[in-house]
Amino acid sequence: MSDNKHLVCKTNEVSPGNQKIVQVGRMSIGIFNIDDGYHAMLNVCPHQGAALCEGPVCGTSAQTDKAEFIYCKDEALVRCAWHGWEFDIKSGEFLVDPNIKAKTFPVSVDGDDIYVHM
C-alpha cells in the first residue's frame, strides 16, 4: 500500500450493506460496508462519468441457460445511480464487460477509523 493514506470517516458512519460518499481532495469516493469489510470506489462511472457510488448496493441474477432467476452477489454490487450499470464493489468490474472497470482503492481500518490508500 502506498503511503498516500487518507482518513475518510469513522466505521459507524457506514452502515452494513450501505455506502457513504466522502471527499478526498477534489475526488468524490464511495466507501462501502459489505459483508467482507470496507471498500472504496471512485464515484465516477466509466460509462458516462455519473455518480456511480450513489446508486443502490444490491445483488443481481446469475447467468443461466434457461428462464430461471438465481439471485446472486447479494450486496456485492453497486448499480450506477444514472444508467444502472452493475459493478462489482470489490474488483470494480462491470458485469457485462469485465474490461470496463470502475476505479477502486485499497482500504484499511484502524480502530474506528477508515483509511483510503491512493
Next chain:
Amino acid sequence: MIIDVDCHNYWSSAEVLLPYMDKHHRDYFVRGEQPGPRGAFPHGHRPWLHPEGFKRADINPMKEEDNYTIMKAKHLDHYKIDYAVLTGDEAIEASTLANPHYASALVRAYNDYQVEEWLPRDERFVGSIVIAPQDPHMAAAEIRRLGHHPRMVQVLASHGATRPYGDPFYHPIYEACAEVGLPFAIHLGGQGGINSNPIGAGPTTYFWETHAILPQSAMTHMASMIAQGVFEKWPSLYFVIIECGVAWVPSVLWRLDANYKALRKETPWLKRLPSEYFKDHIRFTTQPLERPDNLEHLWSVLEAMDGENTLMFASDYPHWDYDDINNLHIPPAWREKILGGNAMQVYQRLQALEASKKAA
C-alpha cells in the same frame, strides 16, 4: 453467383390449391365465405388497401402458365439469376386466420402445390416451407413433414404476428427448424385478422404511408428473438427478415446493447451483447433498400450493421417496388457477398445443391 432470396411465385387464382386440399377444408374453400372475388385466398384482411394492386404494371399473366414464363423471361434469364428462393405470395396471409386448422390446411396445400408445380419447372427454384404460426405445433409438424426436401431452403411466416416471434409460445417452430437444419424467415405481410397490431398506435390510412412504417413489427421481432434467448437455445439457427427495410437496424441494435448493459439481470440466459447475436444469427434482405438523396448516408448506416456480411440480395419480383439488380445501391466491394455469398452461408441446403450440380 446471384441468389434472389425474395422471388414471388404468383398464381392466377388460389383455386390452384384445391387439388392439394383434404375434402373437409376443400369444402370451406369452395362453399365458405371468402374475403374477395372467387378464387381469392382466404385471409383476414388489413385495413388499408393498395390503390394499384401489388404487381409491376408490365407483368400481366393471363393464364396460369404465364406466371412462370414471364418470370423466366423478365427476371431469371434477364438478370442471370442462379437461384431464386420462392416466397409465394398470398400463402403467408394464412397467418391472419383465427382458425388454425384451416390456416394450416391452406399452407400445407400451398407447400405441396409449390413442390409439385413450381420447383420442377426450373432448376433455379428453391422453396420456402410456409407455415401458419398461430399454432406452433401444427407449424412444427409441417416443418418436419417437408423439412428434408432437398430443395426447401427455409421456413417462412409473415411478419405480421399475434405476438413477438421470440416468445416461448413459438419455440416449437425453432425446435423443428433446428432439427431439419433450415433458417426461419419472416416476410413483410400478414397484417389484419388476428394479427391485429402490426402498427404501433393503430391502423394507418394510406398504403404508401403504411409500407414505410411496417418495419415496426420487424423491430419487435428482432428484439424479441434476441432477448428471449432463441439463439442460445438453437445456436445454429438463422433468422431472416425479408422486405422490412434495413436502415433502422443499427439504431435498434445500439439501443438494445445500451439497455442490456444496464439491465442484463432481466435476461440471465443471454451470454453476449444483443448486437453479437445479431451478427451471428440475423440476416436482412436488400429490397426495398432505403434511398436517401445522399447515398453516403445509406452506406454509413449499412456499415454500422455490418451490411457486407448481414445483407442478402432480394428483388421482390414482381412487386411494385421491385429492385433492379444492376442498380442496387450498395458499396461495389460488397456486391459478391450480398448478391450470393451471404445467402450461400445462410441457406446451407444451397451448398448441397451446388455440390451435387458440380458432381453431376
